[in-house]
Every structure is written in C-alpha cells, then in structure tokens.
Amino acid sequence: MAYYSLVLFICATTIFTTAYATSATVQEMHRNYFGGGIYDFWYWDLAWLVWDRQCSSYNITRAVDTRITGGDLAAPNMFPYQVGLLLLRAPKVYQCGGTLISVSYVLTAAHCLYKSTRGKVFLGSIDFANPLTSAAVYNVSESDFIVYERYVLHGGRDDIGLVHLPSPATLSAAVQTIPLAPRFMTQSFLEREIVTTSGWGLTSDSASERMMFNLLLYYVDAPVLPLRECACYYLPGLVRGPNHICASGAGGRSSCDGDSGGPLTYYYRNKSYLIGLTAFGSAGGCEIGYPAVYTRITSYLDWIVARTGIKVD
Structure with missing residues (x-):
C-alpha cells in the first residue's frame, strides 16, 4: 500500500496528459492543488510510465466524462433521502441528484452547484422534478449553495457541496434523512x-x-x-x-x-x-x-x- 500511495501522490498532479493541457496549464493546476512555487516536471513522464506498467495487466482503454444503466425501477418511498435538483447555469438548466442529510441540508456534487445561480429542489418522489407527486419543492438561489472551498472544476477532486433549504423539510414516509458514513467505513x-x-x-x-x-x-x-x-x-x-x-x-x-x-x-x-x-x-x-x-x-x-x-x- 505504501508504494501505491506514493504512485498516487506523484500522479495526483498529472490531472491530464500533455494531449489535454499545456505545460503552463498543468503548472497552474499543480499550484491550485499544492500552493505556489516553482516545480520541476521531469517526474511526470516517470509517473506515467510507472502507472502504465502497474495497470497493464487490466487491458483497459480509457476515456473520461462527468456521468443508472442496467438498474431496477425504485418503488415509492424506497429511497426517501433521494433528492432531485434542477439547477440553472445560464443559459442551460442542469439535472443532478442529491441526498437529504438533515431537515435543512442536501448534499450533492460541487460540479452541480459550480456557477449555478438558482434552482429547484424536489423531495419525496420517484418522479423527477414533478411538483404534483413531490412531498415538497423548494426554490433555492446562489446564496443557498455551499461549494467545497478547494474544489476546482476539472480533476475530480473535492467534488462535494451543500444546498441549504430555505425552510426545514417535514419528515414522512416519503421524506427521510440518511446518516453519514461513520469514520470506520474506510x-x-x-x-x-x-x-x-x-x-x-x-x-x-x-x-x-x-x-x-x-x-x-x-x-x-x-x-x-x-x-x-x-x-x-x-x-x-x-x-x-x-x-x-x-x-x-x-x-x-x-x-x-x-x-x-x-x-x-x-x-x-x-x-x-x-x-x-x-x-x-x-x-x-x-x-x-x-x-x-x-x-x-x-x-x-x-x-x-x-x-x-x-x-x-
């Protein structure tokens, strides 16, 4: 595990290869993660080679995007903590999910909230964004969004945020909170x-x-x-x-x-x-x-x- 952790630490700065970003862009990403300073980037090629050798046995081709296929249809009240989000990042409206973790807060991904100015929160329904079947619908704005402070749009790190509900949710069979994983769930x-x-x-x-x-x-x-x-x-x-x-x-x-x-x-x-x-x-x-x-x-x-x-x- 120590070897793997070292490889991951070295690779953490390699968010994209040179095919995806210039050296200047990569240096800026590095500074965003680890602070200011001047760095030598000779180890990037070494990190890539180590990673590629480590992964060669899996025979994988790779491509990436922000992304339930092959699943089963949920029954009513099966996931009472599930939240539906419609978020406006002009000129488009985006769909996201969320989780009710208290009567006042929804936990979601930072990339959903990033630069969003307002939105709607839907609780207590297996139908998406349907005010007729939802137990509650909230209008929220940018002031209700809390994005993790170190989040950057690209790189997949620290992708977490909160939505503060304007008024507490009323709990019922259709609307329930879910406890957060305790620390021993490593x-x-x-x-x-x-x-x-x-x-x-x-x-x-x-x-x-x-x-x-x-x-x-x-x-x-x-x-x-x-x-x-x-x-x-x-x-x-x-x-x-x-x-x-x-x-x-x-x-x-x-x-x-x-x-x-x-x-x-x-x-x-x-x-x-x-x-x-x-x-x-x-x-x-x-x-x-x-x-x-x-x-x-x-x-x-x-x-x-x-x-x-x-x-x-």
Whole structure:
C-alpha cells in the first residue's frame, strides 16, 4: 500500500496528459492543488510510465466524462433521502441528484452547484422534478449553495457541496434523512461489499435514449472495487484514495449522465449510510463496464459537520 500511495501522490498532479493541457496549464493546476512555487516536471513522464506498467495487466482503454444503466425501477418511498435538483447555469438548466442529510441540508456534487445561480429542489418522489407527486419543492438561489472551498472544476477532486433549504423539510414516509458514513467505513472496510446508487440519469447509452428525459428513479447494486484497480481505468491522478470510492460497472450496471451528486449507500446492521456522491465515469459510455467514481464521504465529515451542525455516528 505504501508504494501505491506514493504512485498516487506523484500522479495526483498529472490531472491530464500533455494531449489535454499545456505545460503552463498543468503548472497552474499543480499550484491550485499544492500552493505556489516553482516545480520541476521531469517526474511526470516517470509517473506515467510507472502507472502504465502497474495497470497493464487490466487491458483497459480509457476515456473520461462527468456521468443508472442496467438498474431496477425504485418503488415509492424506497429511497426517501433521494433528492432531485434542477439547477440553472445560464443559459442551460442542469439535472443532478442529491441526498437529504438533515431537515435543512442536501448534499450533492460541487460540479452541480459550480456557477449555478438558482434552482429547484424536489423531495419525496420517484418522479423527477414533478411538483404534483413531490412531498415538497423548494426554490433555492446562489446564496443557498455551499461549494467545497478547494474544489476546482476539472480533476475530480473535492467534488462535494451543500444546498441549504430555505425552510426545514417535514419528515414522512416519503421524506427521510440518511446518516453519514461513520469514520470506520474506510476503503478496507468497504472493499468488495455491495453498495447501492440511485438516480434519474440515463438508463442506456443508445442514441434514442440519450434524446429522452428519464422521469423515473432507478437504482443499481454493485461491489466496491479496490482503488488500485479502479485508478487504472482513468488518467493518472483522477482517482485518488483520500477523495474517492469506486463501484464496479460490470455488466453495464452503473451510474450515468444525470445521476451526478446522487447517493451511494451501504446497508450495515439494518441501517443505510451515505458513503459517497456520484462524481464521474467513462466518456465512452455507461454500459461498457467501467467503474463509477464517487466522492468519499468519510474524507469530508469535518467539513460537513462544520457547515451543517449535524452529528455523525
């Protein structure tokens, strides 16, 4: 594990290869992550070679995008903590998921909130953005959005944010909060365990499906992958141990476009816990078998508690 951690640390600065960014751009990314200073970049090629050799046994081709295919239709009240978000980032409106973690706060991905100016929050329905079936609908604005302070749009790191509800949610069979993962739910604890993700994203990679707006909530169960394996599906540095958790996409069962910010949960001792938020997946499609990558909740517990005042088990 020490060797793997060192490789990940070296690769963390390599957000994109030179095919995706100039040296100046990469240096700026490095400064955003690690602060100011002058750096030598000779180790980039070395990091790439080490990573490529480490991953060669998996025979993977790679492509990346912010991205439930092969899943099952959720029953009413099955995921009462699931939140639907419509967010305006002019001139477009974006679809995202979220999780109700207290009567006053929704947890979602930072890339959903980034530069968004206002939106709507829908609670307590398996229909997306339907005010007629939702238990509650909130109008929110930029002042209600809290984006993690170190988040940058590209690179997949620190992709977490909060939406403060203008008034507390009323809990019912359809609307419930979910506890955050306790600190002992580490990678080693969760590895190979079955976890669940849910959302209103695309249910297929087909061209016709991509033209349609999915209105029903789907979910999928999958095992947690070792990070060493998951990292090999993506460019060096995109998947990071402290920031991410990965779930298998084998059999085309995975998160997809429109699921961003939605919950990844683990059922433990008769209770579901929020362990992750949908962050990104493969640009090659959601059904090609790549793992989906989620923001790891346990790495941000202190930040969440400081801004919401909620308690963690």
